Structure formats: structure tokens, C-alpha cells
Amino acid sequence: MSGQVVGFVRSAHQVAFELLPWFVNGTLEPAERTAVEQHLHECVACRRELDWLQQLSSAYVSSEPALDSEGAFERLVPQLQRQDAPVATPSPFAWLRSRLSDTGAWLRFAVAMQFGVIAALGWAVALRELPYHGLGAIATRASGSVIVVFDPNAREGDVRRILRAIGARVVDGPTTANGYVLEMTDAAGTTAAALAQLRAEPAVILAEPLQVERVP
Amino acid sequence: MPTSQEPSIPGSAPAQAVASTNEAELLSRVARGDRDAFERLYRSYLPRLTRFLQQVMRRTSVVEEAINDTMLVVWRKAATYSGDSKVSTWIFAIAYRRGLKLLKRFDEPVSDEMDLSSPGEDATESGVMQLELRAVLGAAMAQVSAEQRAVIELTYYQGCAYREIAEIMGCPVDTVKTRMFHARRRLRQLLADRRQDLP
Numbered sequence: 001m002s003g004q005v006v007g008f009v010r011s012a013h014q015v016a017f018e019l020l021p022w023f024v025n026g027t028l029e030p031a032e033r034t035a036v037e038q039h040l041h042e043c044v045a046c047r048r049e050l051d052w053l054q055q056l057s058s059a060y061v062s063s064e065p066a067l068d069s070e071g072a073f074e075r076l077v078p079q080l081q082r083q084d085a086p087v088a089t090p091s092p093f094a095w096l097r098s099r100l101s102d103t104g105a106w107l108r109f110a111v112a113m114q115f116g117v118i119a120a121l122g123w124a125v126a127l128r129e130l131p132y133h134g135l136g137a138i139a140t141r142a143s144g145s146v147i148v149v150f151d152p153n154a155r156e157g158d159v160r161r162i163l164r165a166i167g168a169r170v171v172d173g174p175t176t177a178n179g180y181v182l183e184m185t186d187a188a189g190t191t192a193a194a195l196a197q198l199r200a201e202p203a204v205i206l207a208e209p210l211q212v213e214r215v216p
Numbered sequence: 217m218p219t220s221q222e223p224s225i226p227g228s229a230p231a232q233a234v235a236s237t238n239e240a241e242l243l244s245r246v247a248r249g250d251r252d253a254f255e256r257l258y259r260s261y262l263p264r265l266t267r268f269l270q271q272v273m274r275r276t277s278v279v280e281e282a283i284n285d286t287m288l289v290v291w292r293k294a295a296t297y298s299g300d301s302k303v304s305t306w307i308f309a310i311a312y313r314r315g316l317k318l319l320k321r322f323d324e325p326v327s328d329e330m331d332l333s334s335p336g337e338d339a340t341e342s343g344v345m346q347l348e349l350r351a352v353l354g355a356a357m358a359q360v361s362a363e364q365r366a367v368i369e370l371t372y373y374q375g376c377a378y379r380e381i382a383e384i385m386g387c388p389v390d391t392v393k394t395r396m397f398h399a400r401r402r403l404r405q406l407l408a409d410r411r412q413d414l415p
Contacts, residue, residue: 018393019378021400027377056403059349060372073258076284080251080291 012039016046024053114149115206117177122147122210144171144181145191146198147208152178154203162201166194181210239303247295258287261307264374268308269315271369272362275322282318286311301383308374309384312366319362349407356406364399367392 016039022028023036040046146168150159163169163182173180184194191209198207239260245253262283269282289310297306357365366385370376378396382389 018397021371021396022378025371025375027375027380052404053400055349056353056400057372059353060368063350063353072262072280072283073255075280076258076287079284079288080254 013043013046016040016043017049020046020050020053021057024050024057111205114177118147118149118175118179118206119208121175121177121179122208144183145210146182146184146194147173147175147179147206147210148182148198148204149177149179149206151203151205158201158203162198162203166197168194179206240297240299243290243294243297243303246291247297254287254291257290261287261304264304265307265311267373268366268369269311271357271373272312272315272366273319274358274362274365275319278318278321282311282315285314285318289314302380305380305383308370309386312384313386316362352407353403356403359406360399360402364395364402367395368399368403371396 012035016036019028019032019036023033028036040050166182167185168182169185170180171183175181182194184191195207195209198204239257242253242257246257265283265286266279269279269286270276273279273282286307290307297303357368360368363385367381370381370384371378376384378389378392381392385392
């Protein structure tokens with residue numbers, strides 16, 4: 001058994017051949033477009049296919065003009081009148097979202113807001129006085145030093161691997177903002193190093209230190 | 217060196233389409249129950265939706281019903297538009313689902329994939345003239361599945377990227393590529409067969 005993996009990696013020809021229709025309609029990403037162009041230089045079969053697809057596209061666009069829909073809106077109006085106004089109340093952020101959605105700024109705004117909420121939460125955790133529990137043993141308090149937010153799509157196995165890699169365990173959470181408070185169990189590691197490692201993980205959305213005052 | 221042609225998208229010409237930023241604003245007005253905004257959005261999308269649903273459904277008698285079903289959903293659900301996709305993607309996704317739902321009334325098979333036996337004669341090699349190709353294309357399109365027609369229409373007429381088509385059809389991008397691949401082979405075969413039948 002050679003262990004060679006076959007059948008899963010598609011050749012440059014297969015990739016380019018599949019993308020040709022979108023090369024024709026001009027919607028490929030620049031990198032995809034460049035790759036297809038390079039392949040076309042060296043592949044006669046793809047050049048012939050491209051020629052065929054361009055003919056097909058031209059013929060298709062000019063075929064079967066759309067139906068005459070004159071009066072369609074007027075026929076819809078009675079149904080509108082029977083309908084209530086739109087069912088859902090617009091979100092208070094709808095206007096802001098519509099203004100930001102085309103530029104991707106909404107995502108940046110949302111992440112910034114999330115960061116703010118988590119920072120505030122971290123501050124609240126740092127200031128919180130935990131109640132004393134006398135259960136016959138020496139009372140301990142959660143001594144988390146890092147708050148982390150994982151990607152909602154992260155797998156449990158990934159989370160476990162990340163925690164083991166930095167020598168940490170979860171001592172609190174999930175918070176209302178889906179943050180988890182981590183305690184560093186690896187004496188050799190530092191919080192700064194753990195934070196750097198966490199932030200390098202694709203499954204981690206946010207990792208921030210918690211300045212928890214330790215009880216002597 | 218072959219070059220790609222500029223997308224020819226009659227339905228989205230500036231004179232007919234509202235710019236995407238304005239569309240989001242229009243939709244937010246629709247969400248507040250603004251009838252004028254709804255009518256503007258409706259008339260802006262009418263040519264594109266008519267063409268799209270006509271091509272996907274191939275049943276002219278219910279195209280208007282599908283359009284008005286679609287726009288009623290837009291009217292009622294405008295406030296649920298999240299802004300994560302373009303307004304056009306959101307509306308076409310609704311239209312696609314409404315179109316497929318109406319097709320079920322006619323027991324039209326909506327599942328992929330069709331018989332893909334032999335690829336047939338090379339349609340390009342024999343130099344198909346555009347008029348000839350146009351003449352047989354309509355009939356050939358009737359013989360591919362509704363999903364394949366949707367991918368062809370969204371690519372060649374509506375000028376969509378394959379990722380946008382995946383959003384509209386609610387499927388992975390690889391499924392879009394596969395449907396297009398099969399549609400290309402099928403159309404090539406059908407067109408070659410039909411050319412032979414022409415006088």
C-alpha cells in the first residue's frame with residue numbers, strides 16, 4: 001500500500017474547465033481569472049470549449065425575450081390590500097445595517113461592538129466579589145486570567161486541542177456574549193504567550209487578558 | 217488569446233435597475249410599510265424576475281403568479297432581510313424557491329441529474345451559426361432540469377458569479393459547478409442532435 005492519495009485533488013484542467021462559464025460572464029475573482037487565462041494558453045480543449053460557451057452565451061442572451069408583464073403590479077395590489085403591513089418590526093439596527101452592508105463595514109462594526117461588550121464583561125468579572133463558601137475545605141475562587149470567544153462553528157475537538165496546547169482550563173462561561181474564562185494551569189507558560197497562541201488560532205474570534213486581582 | 221466577453225445583462229441595465237445601495241434603502245422603506253417604495257422595487261425587478269422564472273419554469277401561464285408570490289413575500293418579510301447578501305440575491309432566492317414550489321403543481325421533476333450517456337458530436341467543430349443555435353436552444357433548454365436551467369439563466373443572462381448562484385439556490389458552490397457541467401454536456405448533445413434534424 002503506497003498510501004498515495006488519488007482522486008481528491010482536481011487537476012488544473014478540471015478546475016479551469018469548470019470555471020469557464022464564469023470566465024465568459026466576467027465574474028471570476030482576479031486570482032481565478034488569472035489561473036484560467038494561464039491554463040487557456042496551454043490547453044486546446046479548453047480554448048475550444050471557451051469558443052463554444054461564448055457562442056452559447058450570445059445565443060442564449062438573445063433568445064426568448066421576456067413575457068409582457070404589463071399590469072402585473074396592478075393585479076397584485078388587491079392582494080397587498082388584503083395583506084397586513086409587513087409582519088416583522090424592523091430591527092433598531094436595520095437602518096445602520098443597510099448603510100453599512102455594501103462595504104463590509106457592518107461586520108467590522110459588529111466585531112467592534114462584540115469586543116466592547118466582552119471587554120465590559122471582563123471588567124465586570126474582574127471587579128466581582130465572589131461569595132465565600134465554607135464547605136470544610138479551603139475556599140478557592142475562579143482564577144481565570146483570559147477570556148476567549150470561540151468561533152460558533154468551531155468543533156469541540158478543536159477547542160480541546162487549543163486548551164491543551166496552552167495549558168488552560170475553562171473556569172467560567174459561557175457568558176452572555178459567549179465568552180469563556182480560562183485559567184492557566186501550565187506554570188511554565190505566560191498569559192501573554194497563551195494570548196498570542198490563542199489569537200493565532202482560526203477558531204478563536206477574540207482572546208483578551210483579565211486583570212483579576214488574586215487573593216493572597 | 218481568448219478573452220471573456222463583457223457580461224450582457226439586459227435586465228440589470230442602469231435604466232432598469234436600482235443601484236444596490238438604493239435597493240437596501242428601498243427595502244428598509246418597504247419594511248416600514250411604504251407602498252411607493254414597494255412599487256419601485258417591484259417595477260425594478262419585474263423584467264429580471266419575469267425572464268428568470270420564465271426560463272426556470274418553462275410555463276408561461278404561471279410566471280406572473282410566481283412573480284407576485286415572490287413579491288408578496290418581499291412585502292411581508294422585508295424586515296427580515298439581514299443585509300448579509302445583496303438585495304438581488306435575497307429576492308432571486310425567494311423567486312427560485314417559489315418557482316420550484318409552483319412547478320410541483322405540474323409534477324415537473326425538479327431533481328438533478330439527467331441522462332448523461334454520450335457527450336454527442338462536437339457542436340463547435342461544425343461551426344454552428346448563431347441564428348441556428350438560437351433556433352434550437354429554446355427547445356433544448358426544455359429538456360434540461362429546472363435546476364440546470366436556473367444555473368444557466370443566472371450565469372449567462374443575469375450575470376451572476378457562481379458563489380452568488382449558490383446563495384440563491386441554497387446549495388454548495390460545488391453543486392452549482394456540477395449542475396453547470398452537466399447542463400453544458402447535455403445542451404451540447406441536444407444541440408448537436410437537433411442540428412441534424414434541421415432542413
